[in-house]
Amino acid sequence: MQIDLSGKHAIVTGSTKGIGLGTAEGLLFAGASVTVNGRSQSDVDEIVAKLQTKYPDREVDGVTADLGTAEGCDAVITAHPSCDILVNNAGVFGPDDFFEIPDDEWMRFYEVNVLSGVRLSRVYAKSMMDAGWGRIVFLSSESAFNIPSDMIHYGMTKTACTAIARGLAKRLSGTGVTVNSVLPGPTMSDGVKDMLRDDAKKNGKSLEEAGKDFVKENRPSSIIERVASVDEVANMIVYACSNQASATTGAALRVDGGVVDSI
Incomplete structure (x- = not known):
């Protein structure tokens, strides 16, 4: 299969590291022009420069904006009023006990993980419909179905992303625009590396070994019994x-290593 996205413009939110950066690179490799996004101007500038060097025949630019706010989403839309591909990857996560999570933290998770994708999709889906072609992807998680007891607020937002993608796919029925959610399991992103690093150092393990131990202890239903790579997602x-993927829409596409125990 030869994926060719030449002539397509993609916006990937939260793409200065981790799955977002891996996605931006994958889309560039396939021929698309890409807009990356992050909250730090220095991070955005650094990644844009690296990608321009690595893919000199592709168009790469960046928008610095906090997508946890309506103003941040407006900044992206102002910079690029339309696009062909939107990957709603921006997100936050972190363990917290249910009884210790204040209202403003619930709202922060919801604003970043859910409303950023809603706000951008509401605008970009219209131009995609006018063009008769478009792709919208929401980054969900196996935590959407397998709600972690120590990250209930996170799991809630990922369930919401999956539901929105399904509903929006129906709303855009017959337009040539597809909407899907992608559900990673534990993935060796920068955040997960940071989480595993202390355990690895303390016990003389590699990050990969620490990742396997984490999966066995915290995601025992995993079939691959390891943390996935960013590129796999x-x-x-x-x-x-x-x-x-023109016939794939309204789907919750799992890259969870078999963590969700259903067929």
């Missing part, structure tokens, strides 16, 4: 953005 996202 990004590959699914790039496919969902391709012409080849």
Whole structure:
């Protein structure tokens, strides 16, 4: 299968590291022009420069904006009023006991993980409909179905993303625009590396070994019994953005290593 996204413009939110960066690279490799996004101007500038060097024949630019606010989403839309591909990847996560999570933290998770995608999709889906082609992907998680007891607020937002993607796919029925959610399991992103680093150092393990131990202890239903790589998740996202995925819409596409125990 040869995925060719030449002539398509993609916006990938939260793409200065982790799955977002891996997705931006995958889309560039497939021929798309890409807009990256992050909250730090220095991070955005650094990643744009690196990608321009690595893919000199592709168009790469960046928008610095906090997508946990309506103003941040407006900044992206002002910079690029339309696009062909939107990957709603921006998100926050972190363990907290239910009884210790204040209202403003629930709202922060919801604003970043859910409303950022809603606000951008509400605008970009219209131009995609006018063009008769478009791809929208929401980054969900296996935590959408397998709600973690120590991250209930996170799991809630990922369930919401999955529901929105399904509903929006129906709303855009017959338009040539597809909407899907992608559900990673534990993935070796920068955040997960930071989480595993102390355990690895303390017990003389590699990050990969620490990751396997984490999965066995915290996600015992995993079939691959390891943490997935960023590229393994990004590959699914790039496919969902391709012409080849034209009959895939309204789907919750799992890259969870079999963590969710259902068929």
